[in-house]
Amino acid sequence: MQGDGDGWVTCAQGHRHWGRYGAAGLLIRAADAVVLQHRAPWSHHGDTWGLLGGARDSHETVGTAALREAAEEAGIGPDSVRLTGVHTADHGRWSYTTVLAEAVGPLRPASVNPESVEVRWQPVDAVDRLPLHPGFAATWPMLRAAYPPPHLVVDAANVVGSRPDGWWHRRLSAAQALHDQLAVFARAGLGPWSSPLREGVERLSSGIAPESWPVANRIVGLSWIYPRVTMVVEGQARHIAAGSTVEVVRAVGSGDDAIVGVVRAHPDSLVVTADQKLRRRVGGLGADVVGPQWLRARLDVSSTQPTERPRQ
């Protein structure tokens, strides 16, 4: 119930913490800045910089709690960010979960309650020079490295074509169905972390083993990830309806050229296609590739799960 998480607890390591059901915070990241809160002097570890966040209530998921706190403390609405990952520091009997997010448009945080002196974007490079809340200071090096989030680029024509299909109007409906499944997948995320993104990934450019896939290295330590998803459509499939969860690139000319364009902007993408020529092109730019069956298996799993995870 509302507010039932308020209270002090002593963790297994002997610290005193706020939050009977643990606490959660939101780390909003842009390419070179993060949103931080300058905590009020009277608060626990006052006058330090840390995350927007606070005690979880018993009924809340970590995502719900972190987003509620960001709204209460900085007026940040849930639609202005996209979740990218979850990291939990478990102290025993108490845990702090950092929900990682990225802004989906211009975002102007502001201090809207007395718990903060200030809430603002801080340059990533300046964070280490600030007086940090000790909990945030301990996790910041790992959180800093977990950006950008994994980026999946889907060759829609190839993935749709991987299942028997005949008519052009069915191509449109099949692409729409794929988009809708990808939207569920992007919101549901992947985890608990057991290298689901790495299985089946082929490194074409340099022969480096999948274990050293750079995107995977960046998400080590996260218990849950929400990849960015870009779907490239061509021909009739350009007319699919799309929301804001999946970025849809509607190729005017060649779909392959459009995919190469996306990869140029995001060289460490994971591209989903079975097209050998395209695989060589994106592999040459540094992307990893995986086949449509890999994606189908993930989509079939995520479509059977509730979209808001994890609870932890």
Ligand SMILES: [Zn+2]
């Ligand atoms: Zn502790």
